[in-house]
Amino acid sequence: MHAAALLPLWATLWRMYHNHDALSALLHCFYFTPQRRKAPSPCRAVAAPTSSTAGPGPAPAPAAALPGPEAAERRRRCRRCRRGAVGTDPAGCGAAMAAMPRVLNVNVGVLGHIDSGKTALARALSTTGSTAAFDRAPQSRARGITLDLGFSCFRTALPPQLGPGPGELQFTLVDCPGHASLIRTIIGGAQIIDLMMLVIDVTKGMQTQSAECLVIGQIACQKMVVVLNKIDLLPEGKRQSAIEKMTKKMQKTLENTKFCGCPIVAVAAKPGGPEAPESENPLGVSELIEVLKSQAYLPSRDPSGNFLMAVDHCFSIKGQGTVMTGTILSGSVSLGDNVEIPALKVTKKVKSMQMFHTPVTYAMQGDRVGICVTQFDPKLLERGLICTPESLHTIHAAIISLKKIQYFRGALQTKAKFHITVGHETVMGRVMFFSPAPADFNEEIQENDFDFEKDYLYQEEYLSKDSKSSEENKENDQSGEVQLPRQQWALLEFEKPVTCPKLCLVIGSKLDTDIHANTCRLAFHGVLLQGMEDKNYIETFLPKLKVYKLKHKEGQVERVMDDYSVIGRSLFKKETNIQIFVGLKVKLSTGEDGVIDSGFGQSGKFKIRIPDGLKPETKTLLTAASKKKSKAGKGDANKEDESSKNDSAQPVTITLLFKRYVFDTQKKMIQS
Ligand SMILES: Nc1nc2c(ncn2[C@@H]2O[C@H](COP(=O)(O)OP(=O)(O)OP(=O)(O)O)[C@@H](O)[C@H]2O)c(=O)[nH]1
Numbered sequence: 001m002h003a004a005a006l007l008p009l010w011a012t013l014w015r016m017y018h019n020h021d022a023l024s025a026l027l028h029c030f031y032f033t034p035q036r037r038k039a040p041s042p043c044r045a046v047a048a049p050t051s052s053t054a055g056p057g058p059a060p061a062p063a064a065a066l067p068g069p070e071a072a073e074r075r076r077r078c079r080r081c082r083r084g085a086v087g088t089d090p091a092g093c094g095a096a097m098a099a100m101p102r103v104l105n106v107n108v109g110v111l112g113h114i115d116s117g118k119t120a121l122a123r124a125l126s127t128t129g130s131t132a133a134f135d136r137a138p139q140s141r142a143r144g145i146t147l148d149l150g151f152s153c154f155r156t157a158l159p160p161q162l163g164p165g166p167g168e169l170q171f172t173l174v175d176c177p178g179h180a181s182l183i184r185t186i187i188g189g190a191q192i193i194d195l196m197m198l199v200i201d202v203t204k205g206m207q208t209q210s211a212e213c214l215v216i217g218q219i220a221c222q223k224m225v226v227v228l229n230k231i232d233l234l235p236e237g238k239r240q241s242a243i244e245k246m247t248k249k250m251q252k253t254l255e256n257t258k259f260c261g262c263p264i265v266a267v268a269a270k271p272g273g274p275e276a277p278e279s280e281n282p283l284g285v286s287e288l289i290e291v292l293k294s295q296a297y298l299p300s301r302d303p304s305g306n307f308l309m310a311v312d313h314c315f316s317i318k319g320q321g322t323v324m325t326g327t328i329l330s331g332s333v334s335l336g337d338n339v340e341i342p343a344l345k346v347t348k349k350v351k352s353m354q355m356f357h358t359p360v361t362y363a364m365q366g367d368r369v370g371i372c373v374t375q376f377d378p379k380l381l382e383r384g385l386i387c388t389p390e391s392l393h394t395i396h397a398a399i400i401s402l403k404k405i406q407y408f409r410g411a412l413q414t415k416a417k418f419h420i421t422v423g424h425e426t427v428m429g430r431v432m433f434f435s436p437a438p439a440d441f442n443e444e445i446q447e448n449d450f451d452f453e454k455d456y457l458y459q460e461e462y463l464s465k466d467s468k469s470s471e472e473n474k475e476n477d478q479s480g481e482v483q484l485p486r487q488q489w490a491l492l493e494f495e496k497p498v499t500c501p502k503l504c505l506v507i508g509s510k511l512d513t514d515i516h517a518n519t520c521r522l523a524f525h526g527v528l529l530q531g532m533e534d535k536n537y538i539e540t541f542l543p544k545l546k547v548y549k550l551k552h553k554e555g556q557v558e559r560v561m562d563d564y565s566v567i568g569r570s571l572f573k574k575e576t577n578i579q580i581f582v583g584l585k586v587k588l589s590t591g592e593d594g595v596i597d598s599g600f601g602q603s604g605k606f607k608i609r610i611p612d613g614l615k616p617e618t619k620t621l622l623t624a625a626s627k628k629k630s631k632a633g634k635g636d637a638n639k640e641d642e643s644s645k646n647d648s649a650q651p652v653t654i655t656l657l658f659k660r661y662v663f664d665t666q667k668k669m670i671q672s
């Protein structure tokens, strides 16, 4: 056909390209299933999420139903992706995107004990690696271990569970270090993954850091695949039976975890070890890829909220600017947006972006993206967070909701210091644990809120089945059962301020424990509910926190004064200012209610008023005791003192109960 004859057709297609509805109509004819073909124009009614990043969460509202600015924003985004950025559909134009070859991205963490072969496995699986992947950094090479997160990827065809249509699935592998001292980096890595591979050296089985990685996975990750590596080291004749034995062992280990029943795959990522030639083919890798495909899911992604990205690499490109690569943890980012580097208090405009080596104008939660800015020295930021300006807060203290990690052997005691990972930073911090008031032990868990109106009970230690106060509680409980609250909290006070998003993950650990001790260093995990930005939070913020200690004092009735008053002792010290206790209610062991009336004498004794009067039997009891005492004391002045010191000699005890709020500057005593 003559080229000139093609011109009208080309002009039509060009017009269609600039007319969203017409283009989708054309694409529908080629690609869509009958059900989808019925979908209305994508700009007016948004189809179910279909992009690389949209998840199975609630379907977005039709743009028409949205308030003015939001609908306008949708249309604006639609125009952008129509320009052809593959896999960048920001939930605005689902139908058009569904027709394009999609690239779905799933982030897979590679975690495990040191030397289990994580990097070898990442290398065996990947087709592309970032500059720092596969231990290419000089420091890593010199030490022969992974020192930082390494990123690499490979692509496969879309597995059936990820929907119909043309497309590819990209697995981004996040190779974590295994060395115990690098656990902070491992925690950071685990927070950006959707799926975890726990690499186990098949000749060794679970090791200390495999267990720690499993704990981190339980906290931060939804799905897991166990990879038994180095099967080439098993004697060929016994290989299969050894693999089966280890598989059973692992199944048992995982029985009580959320990964119970997860797939277990045997491989040799680098048969023959370091000296073997590169040409030696890994074993079991294609089976592993099939298992990974079967486990892949569309993680729930949300473009709303503030933009936050974990930057793992920063470099300059001559003539372009500085590129920061990383994973978007929340929200979304568009060309021209301002982003802040909070650690440096610097704000820059996004000049260009790339995803999967393709220029894009928009990216959202879960995407791996390179963001280019100008006039920024890459040496200033090797790793860290970037975000919507002023969306992160720098805090000196925080209230978190927390749970003890069951494998942590020590007690969690108030005033103890822990290494606290808040989001992506780790600092030392002191903790104070508190629980609901006993009447509220069974209250529903408040996931993302903290109620400052309520009263909370101070705890010397986190309450668990084996904690000291639980033991006491068990003794006092008639059924002998430990009563534990459904939710507990802690106040964290940091040694230096940390910058973090709201509601971020918090992990408390004892990283100073000997790394050769076979013990879990991770102590608790939780969610940050309230950060305190004011440096003077002790004066300005803490008084709002109504955590109380329950004070319990006991003394004895010394003698009866009259039908409506008794003298008490042994409740206060000689030097106590009894005046501040005047008016507080007490209870006698014989059942009468009393009120502290005044001090009595100089030795800490006091007078109690009994508004309803003493019972006759109490009077008899006390009079008999006084007679006995005075008989015993006759002729020996010291003996009265002796007997008054002997508590069991006194038949009637006095109990004083009151609350004192820990952060009340006036130290008021409160009784209900
Ligand atoms: N024989 C054999 N050796 C392997 C295999 N996979 C890894 N290795 C060797 O095990 C050693 C450790 O491998 P790496 O991949 O660096 O282990 P790693 O888990 O990444 O180590 P860290 O990141 O430092 O914790 C290297 O000498 C590898 O060559 C395997 O399948 N078979």
Ligand SMILES: [Mg+2]
Pocket (backbone or CB within 6 Å): 118, 119, 120, 135, 145, 146, 175, 176, 177, 178
């Ligand atoms: Mg490694």
